[in-house]
Amino acid sequence: MSPSVPLQEMIRAIRSARTQCEERGVIQRECAAIRAQFRQADNGGRSHNLAKLLYVHMLGYPAHFGQMECVRMIASPRYSEKRVGYLGAMMLLDEKQDASLLITNSIKNDLSHSNQYVQSLALCTLACMGSAEMCRDLAPEIDRLLRASNSYIKKKAALCAVHIVRKVHELGELFVPAARSLLSEKNHGVLHGAVVLIIELCEQNPETLERFRKTVPDLVQIMKGLVLSGYSPEHDVAGISDPFLQVRILRLLRILGRNNEGASDSMNDLLAQVATNTDSTKTVGNAVLYETVLTVLDIKSESGLRVLAVNILGRFLLNNDRNIRYIAMTSLQKIVGTDHNAVQRHRGTIVDCLKDQDASVKRRALELSLALVSASNIRSMMKELLLFLSSCPPELRAHAASGIFNAAERYAPSQRWHIDTMLHVLITAGGDVRDETVPNLIQLITNASELHCYTVHKLYRALLLDISQQSLVQVACWCIGEYGDLLLKGDCQETEPVQVTEDDALDALETVLQSHMSSPATRGFALTATMKLSTRITDNVDRIRSIVSIYGSCIDVELQQRAVEYNALFRKYDHMRAAVLERMPVIEKNSPGHTNGESTGEAVKDVPTAKMKQGEPLLLQQPANQVCDLLDLLGGSEETLQPGPAVDCLVSGLSVHAAGTAGGDLLDLLGGFEPAELSPAPQVLAYDKGGVTLTLSCEKQSDTGLTVTLTASNSSDSDLSSFTLQAAVPKSVQLHMKAPSGDSLPARGTAKVTQMVVLNNPNKVNLKMRVRVSYTRQGSPFQDTVQIDSFPGLDAAGQ
Amino acid sequence: MTHSMRFLLLFSRQGKLRLQKWFTPMSEREKKKIIRDMTTMVLARQPRSCNFLHWKDLKVIYKRYASLYFCLAIENQENELIALEVIHRYVELLDKYFGNVCELDIIFNFEKAYFILDEFLIGGEIQETSKQMVNRSIEASDMLQETMEEYMSKPAF
Numbered sequence: 029m030s031p032s033v034p035l036q037e038m039i040r041a042i043r044s045a046r047t048q049c050e051e052r053g054v055i056q057r058e059c060a061a062i063r064a065q066f067r068q069a070d071n072g073g074r075s076h077n078l079a080k081l082l083y084v085h086m087l088g089y090p091a092h093f094g095q096m097e098c099v100r101m102i103a104s105p106r107y108s109e110k111r112v113g114y115l116g117a118m119m120l121l122d123e124k125q126d127a128s129l130l131i132t133n134s135i136k137n138d139l140s141h142s143n144q145y146v147q148s149l150a151l152c153t154l155a156c157m158g159s160a161e162m163c164r165d166l167a168p169e170i171d172r173l174l175r176a177s178n179s180y181i182k183k184k185a186a187l188c189a190v191h192i193v194r195k196v197h198e199l200g201e202l203f204v205p206a207a208r209s210l211l212s213e214k215n216h217g218v219l220h221g222a223v224v225l226i227i228e229l230c231e232q233n234p235e236t237l238e239r240f241r242k243t244v245p246d247l248v249q250i251m252k253g254l255v256l257s258g259y260s261p262e263h264d265v266a267g268i269s270d271p272f273l274q275v276r277i278l279r280l281l282r283i284l285g286r287n288n289e290g291a292s293d294s295m296n297d298l299l300a301q302v303a304t305n306t307d308s309t310k311t312v313g314n315a316v317l318y319e320t321v322l323t324v325l326d327i328k329s330e331s332g333l334r335v336l337a338v339n340i341l342g343r344f345l346l347n348n349d350r351n352i353r354y355i356a357m358t359s360l361q362k363i364v365g366t367d368h369n370a371v372q373r374h375r376g377t378i379v380d381c382l383k384d385q386d387a388s389v390k391r392r393a394l395e396l397s398l399a400l401v402s403a404s405n406i407r408s409m410m411k412e413l414l415l416f417l418s419s420c421p422p423e424l425r426a427h428a429a430s431g432i433f434n435a436a437e438r439y440a441p442s443q444r445w446h447i448d449t450m451l452h453v454l455i456t457a458g459g460d461v462r463d464e465t466v467p468n469l470i471q472l473i474t475n476a477s478e479l480h481c482y483t484v485h486k487l488y489r490a491l492l493l494d495i496s497q498q499s500l501v502q503v504a505c506w507c508i509g510e511y512g513d514l515l516l517k518g519d520c521q522e523t524e525p526v527q528v529t530e531d532d533a534l535d536a537l538e539t540v541l542q543s544h545m546s547s548p549a550t551r552g553f554a555l556t557a558t559m560k561l562s563t564r565i566t567d568n569v570d571r572i573r574s575i576v577s578i579y580g581s582c583i584d585v586e587l588q589q590r591a592v593e594y595n596a597l598f599r600k601y602d603h604m605r606a607a608v609l610e611r612m613p614v615i616e617k618n619s620p621g622h623t624n625g626e627s628t629g630e631a632v633k634d635v636p637t638a639k640m641k642q643g644e645p646l647l648l649q650q651p652a653n654q655v656c657d658l659l660d661l662l663g664g665s666e667e668t669l670q671p672g673p674a675v676d677c678l679v680s681g682l683s684v685h686a687a688g689t690a691g692g693d694l695l696d697l698l699g700g701f702e703p704a705e706l707s708p709a710p711q712v713l714a715y716d717k718g719g720v721t722l723t724l725s726c727e728k729q730s731d732t733g734l735t736v737t738l739t740a741s742n743s744s745d746s747d748l749s750s751f752t753l754q755a756a757v758p759k760s761v762q763l764h765m766k767a768p769s770g771d772s773l774p775a776r777g778t779a780k781v782t783q784m785v786v787l788n789n790p791n792k793v794n795l796k797m798r799v800r801v802s803y804t805r806q807g808s809p810f811q812d813t814v815q816i817d818s819f820p821g822l823d824a825a826g827q
Numbered sequence: 828m829t830h831s832m833r834f835l836l837l838f839s840r841q842g843k844l845r846l847q848k849w850f851t852p853m854s855e856r857e858k859k860k861i862i863r864d865m866t867t868m869v870l871a872r873q874p875r876s877c878n879f880l881h882w883k884d885l886k887v888i889y890k891r892y893a894s895l896y897f898c899l900a901i902e903n904q905e906n907e908l909i910a911l912e913v914i915h916r917y918v919e920l921l922d923k924y925f926g927n928v929c930e931l932d933i934i935f936n937f938e939k940a941y942f943i944l945d946e947f948l949i950g951g952e953i954q955e956t957s958k959q960m961v962n963r964s965i966e967a968s969d970m971l972q973e974t975m976e977e978y979m980s981k982p983a984f
Contacts, residue, residue, distance in 0.1 A: 036935050043934075079938050086844060086937065088859070108972045115941055122852045145968045155950035157852065180964070187949040194830070217955040224831075224952050262957045265912070272956045275909045315908035322906070350877045355907055386877050 034076040039083060055089055066097050074101060075112040082112075082119055095120050095127040102134045107146065110138070114149045123159035132162050139169050144180055147173075151184040155191040163192040167199050174206040179215040186210065186221025190228050200229050204236060211246055216263055216273055219250070223276045230283050241284050244291050248298045251277050255302055266310040278302075278319040285327030292328040299324050303336055314344070314352055318359075325363055338363070338370040345377040350386045357381065357392035364399045375400050379409070382416045391424060398431040406439040410449060418456050425460040429453050433465065443476035447483055451500075455490055458497025466502050471615045473507060481520040484511040488528065491536050496545045502553045505540060508533055509557025510612065513564040530565040534558065538575065548584055555579060555587055559594045563609045573598055710820040711739075715801065717812060719744025720773070722753075722801065726819045732792065736785040736819065738799065742773035751803040753783045758796065762788040773803065795819060830951030832910075833885055833900040834861065835944070837933065840894055842866040845933050846940055850951030865898050879907050890914050894930045913953065920947060923962055942968065 038058055045051035058080060065077045078097055085091035098120060101113025121128045131153075138150035151173075154166060170192060173185040189207075193200045207229060210222035230237040254269045254277075263270035281299075285292040302320045307313040317340055324337040344356030360378070364371045371378075378400065381393035394416065401409045410432070417428050432453055440446035450469050453461065473483050487504035495501050508515060515528050540546050540554040555576070562572045576598065579591035597605050715722035720742055727735045742748050751773045757763050766784040773781055789795055802811045830850045837846040844862060853861075868880060869889045880887040882900070888910040889898045897914045901907070918928075920943050925932040933940050946961045946968075948954060955961050 035938075039935055083937060086847065088844070111942070111968070111972065112938065115938060115945075124852065124854075143971070145964075145971050148964075148968075152945050152949055156850075183954050184949055187952050187954055190952060191950045216957060217960065220953060220956055262959060270956050271912060272909065272953050275906055276953075279906075311908055312912055315906060315912055318908050319906050350875070351879065351908065351911070354877045354879060385875060387873075388877050388879070 034073060035079045035083065038080050042083075042087070051087075055084055055087070059084060059089070063093060066094070074104075075106075075109045078112045078116050082116055085119060091120055095125060099127055099130045099134075102131050102138075107143075110146060110149055114153045117153055118156045122157050123162075128157065128159060129161070132165060135162070136166060136169065139166065139173065144178065147181055148184055151181070151188050155184070155188040158188075158191060158195065160195045163195045163199065167192050167196075167202055171202055171206055174203070174210065179213070179218050182210070182213070183215070183217035183221045186218065186225050190221075190225050193225070193228050193232065197232055200232055200236065204229060204239070208240075208243070211243060211250075216270055220273050220276055223247075223273070223280050227276070227280050227283060230280075237283065241288065241291050244281065244284055244294050247277050247281055247284075248295055251281075251298055251302065255305055265312045267307050268310075268312050268316060271312045271316050274302075274316050275319045278316070278323050282323040282326050285323070285329075287328070289328050295327070296330060296333060299329065300333055300336065303333075303340060308343070311349065311351070314347075314349075318344075318355060321359065325359075325367075334367065335370060338367060338374075342374040342377060345374060345381065350384070350389055353381060353384065354386070354389050354392060357389065357396055361392065361396050361399070364396060368400075371396075372400060372402075375405070375409075379412045382412060382420075387421055387423075390421065394420075394424060394428055394431065398435060401435040401439060403439045403441075406435065406441060407445075410435065414449070414452055414456070417453065422460075425457045426462075429457045429461045429465075433461070433468070443472070444479055444482070446472060447476060447479060448486075451486060451490065454497060454500040454503065455494070458500040461499050466499050469499075469503050470506055473503075474510075474612065474614050477614070480507075480511045481514040481517070483507060484515045485520050485526065485528075488515055488533070488536065489526075491540070495540055495543055498547050498550050501540055501546065501550050505537060505550070505553040505557040508537060509553075509560035512557075512561045516565065530561075530568045531571075533561065533565075534568060534571055534575075537561075541575075541579075548586060551584070551587055552590060555590050555594075559590075559597075560609050562598075563606050712818075712820040714738075714799070714816050715812075715814040718805075718810070720748070720801065720803070722799065722814070724816065724819070729786075732788055732790045734787045734789065734795075734819075736787060736797070738783045738785065740773060740781045740783070740801075741777050742775055743777050744805075745775050746806055747775050748773040748803040748805050750809075751781055751801075753781075754800040754802070755785055756798045756800075757787060758793055760789070760791040760793055761795065762790075764788075831902060831905050832913075832948070832951040833902070835900075835948075836862060836865055836896075836898040837940075838862075838866050838869075838896050838898070839930060840870070840896070842870060845895060845930065846937060846944075848941070848944060848948075865900075866896075869896055869898055878911060886910075888914065892918050895933070913948075916958070917944065917947060919958060920961055923958070924965060 041058075042051055042054050045054050062077050062081050062084075065073070074097075078094060078101060081091050081094040081097075085094075094116060098113050098116035101109045102117060104110055104113065117128070117131055121131070135150045135154055135158075138146050139154075141147050141150070151170075154162065154170075158166070167189075170185050170188050173181055174189060177185065186207075189203045193203065203225060207222055207225045210218055210225070213219055213222065226240055226243070230240055251274065254274055257269055260269050263273075265271050268274070281295050285295055299320055303317065303324070306316050306320070308317055321337040321340050324333050329337075338360075341356045341359050344352045345360075347353055347356075357378070360371050360374070375397075378393055378396050381389055382397060384390055384393065397409065397413060397416075401413075413428065413432050413435070417425065417432065420428055433450065436446055436449045440449070447469075450465075450472065454465070454469070473480070476483070484507045487500075487507045490500060491504040491508075512533055514520075515533060516530060518527050519525055537554045537558045541551055541558070546554070558572055558575055562569050565572075576591050576594045579587050580595055582588045582591060597608065601608075711723045711725045713721060714724045720740065723739045723741075725737050725739075727737070729735055738753055740751065740753065749772050751771050753765075753768065755763060755765060764786040766786065768781055768783040770779075770781050773779070785797075787795070797816045798813060799816060800811065800813045802809065804810070832850050834850060835846070835848040836844065838844050844866075847858070847862065849858065864882065865887065868882065868887070872880075872889075878888055878890055880889065884903055885900045886903060886905065886907055887898060887900050888907055889896055890911060891897075897918070899910055899914055901910050921928040921933070921940065924939065924943055925936070943961070943965055946955065946964045955964075
């Protein structure tokens with residue numbers, strides 16, 4: 029075909045422009061000429077003009093003034109003009125432009141043109157940019173063409189119908205019969221179009237999908253024909269017969285077989301055949317295999333077929349072509365939840381892909397590896413993941429670090445391993461971890477009491493090597509401050525002994541304080557740690573005093589405040605310094621889902637003493653699946669008195685004993701109470717032994733709040749002293765013991781002791797209470813416990 | 828409303844656009860942004876990377892043939908490997924038509940590149956899976972154009 033000379037001359041002129049400015053000049057001139065030509069009467073060069081404009085448009089210059097010319101050209105009787113006109117319409121017009129409506133008529137006429145190439149133009153344009161209105165208008169015509177025309181037109185009409193159905197869903201019904209009958213065509217183009225149309229109809233309407241299920245045998249037949257047929261020159265691509273059609277049919281089979289046993293069964297054999305017979309040495313064969321695998325995994329296939337599919341993915345992982353490796357990873361990722369064991373079999377290959385050159389493959393391998401970590405492979409997997417972390421691309425480090433932390437938390441075989449792993453991550457990638465890593469690690473360390481010595485030595489050594497990783501430095505400072513005494517002691521079973529003097533430790537902290545690499549938060553950690561050491565060292569307290577006083581005039585307000593407060597602690601409150609800076613209790617874990625291999629069950633979680641005041645309720649934050657043995661709670665957990673208002677009774681302690689083996693019962697407290705009665709609350713005798721009686725009465729304060737009053741009386745002949753009551757309730761109930769009226773119960777009931785207990789039962793569980801009575805009688809201590817299951821004012825079930 | 832393919836772009840190593848086919852309606856502004864994003868992303872890729880990218884909710888399949896990048900965006904659930912075959916098929920069609928096609932052919936005959944594409948894909952779907960059929964249709968259309976031109980340029984009496 030002869031080239032368009034005017035067009036090519038213009039293109040040459042534009043390309044020879046040396047600067048952007050020059051190009052703009054050329055284009056402006058050309059556009060002016062084009063505009064002028066548009067205004068003229070019909071001449072032989074109209075199509076060339078429009079083509080020029082379309083080229084200019086592709087360079088990014090405005091071309092909307094050509095829209096009407098497109099409309100005119102489409103209406104022209106000349107094929108060359110129609111061709112360019114329709115092309116222009118597809119490039120310059122879309123359904124949002126008013127001008128697009130104007131071509132509806134032309135399209136309508138051209139759809140029934142005697143020449144199939146003109147029809148083709150109309151069909152192509154309609155399928156490209158037809159608006160909903162145009163679609164409604166022309167749908168019947170398309171349907172007609174679907175039934176009665178040659179293959180060339182039918183295949184285009186089918187895709188036109190697809191577009192119509194996408195635009196106007198209700199018109200789907202119109203095309204169902206034609207779509208069905210097209211499946212019996214032999215022409216591959218028409219078949220392909222028919223399959224695409226059926227896919228669209230099924231995806232839009234579940235009822236239509238049901239009806240098309242009957243076509244599964246036909247589709248299976250067609251596929252069989254393609255897979256088993258000999259060489260067909262017309263459709264062959266590297267030994268595969270029409271891979272495009274095969275892939276589309278597999279997609280339709282997937283849609284029809286999904287959630288349907290019958291359909292899935294009838295395609296089982298075919299899928300197995302395609303999976304085993306398709307040549308996988310070229311990409312095109314692998315494309316068909318890939319679609320087959322996706323189909324097998326999505327329908328209700330039998331297990332043997334599923335295993336076959338996963339094995340194909342496993343083979344893909346070993347393919348030289350990184351595209352194939354990549355899609356294998358993405359597919360495995362999708363099924364790692366549902367077919368976990370099958371994917372686990374390929375873990376080795378997946379882990380090898382962590383070393384792949386391609387960044388996308390690496391990323392996928394990381395995701396998949398993290399998903400495959402389990403309790404049985406945690407040690408070996410973590411080795412690989414840590415190796416990966418030390419050399420992985422920077423954009424993956426944060427994700428890798430947090431994935432490693434999650435895996436470690438879930439499957440750590442021992443506390444020491446867990447701490448070692450977290451330290452390793454901080455040393456390797458401390459800059460990329462999330463903020464909550466520092467408190468998480470500290471909490472982990474406090475919980476591993478046998479490892480404090482080991483941990484602080486390890487962190488001290490890490491600090492000496494590198495003080496640039498802020499999270500690591502913060503944890504190290506905290507540990508040195510907290511466990512400095514263990515650090516200085518020198519002997520530690522788990523690591524080689526190293527002599528650390530007080531000056532060494534203080535040197536390390538001071539280096540952090542003074543380094544420009546330390547963030548303000550880090551310096552805060554270091555200062556507090558230095559202060560804490562004042563109660564853990566003996567010789568160098570003066571040095572600490574001077575450090576602290578220097579920072580009293582530090583420009584950083586936070587540091588200054590701390591230093592001033594610590595100074596005050598030295599000067600005015602020195603008597604309290606030891607208590608304030610003493611070893612902290614174990615921090616409560618409040619994240620569920622732990623399977624710590626070493627959970628000994630004796631992790632007594634005391635509320636930090638600093639927070640405990642007399643009578644303060646202790647909120648229990650246990651996860652629901654931990655068993656609480658309330659019986660052992662009250663033993664040995666009495667809290668010490670705080671300096672403050674003088675009290676002469678013991679505080680009721682409620683520490684939670686996470687028993688692994690004690691197997692205490694989970695008490696279910698009663699739910700909602702009866703509305704509070706106006707008459708005085710009835711008294712119930714709860715305990716009567718050795719002359720000591722305990723009665724209780726309840727008063728409902730609110731929907732969940734209740735006040736229980738315990739009244740004790742002594743009818744025996746001897747006075748009782750140090751009389752105390754302690755109470756325990758199920759974990760979701762909050763308890764607050766008010767100050768008792770006194771602690772002596774004189775004989776013969778001459779005086780009583782009353783104790784008010786305020787309860788809050790937000791979860792409305794079954795309310796039960798265990799009360800421990802303790803007193804001294806004639807010099808000997810006595811203790812007893814009683815369980816209260818029913819409360820006056822509540823019904824038998826406690827509601 | 829989903830099409831298998833959303834758009835097809837051809838651009839040079841300097842990011843100059845040589846062909847753009849949009850299979851869903853989009854404003855000029857959106858198109859320009861997508862072109863910018865695609866050229867930036869694809870040209871930044873390392874030489875031995877895999878040919879698949881993720882962009883928004885789409886998969887972008889790209890391949891370099893000589894000095895031209897072919898960039899095809901498909902829906903997330905579509906088959907990437909067959910998309911590579913689609914690109915390859917289009918290149919083969921261009922090659923058959925122009926004879927050892929190069930970038931200049933596509934620059935100076937861009938409208939032909941579109942005509943060929945329109946015989947291979949319609950509305951974001953494959954319309955003809957046979958190379959020979961597509962070639963024959965193009966040839967026939969070209970013949971029609973010439974014939975009609977000759978016919979129209981004959982003086983009428």
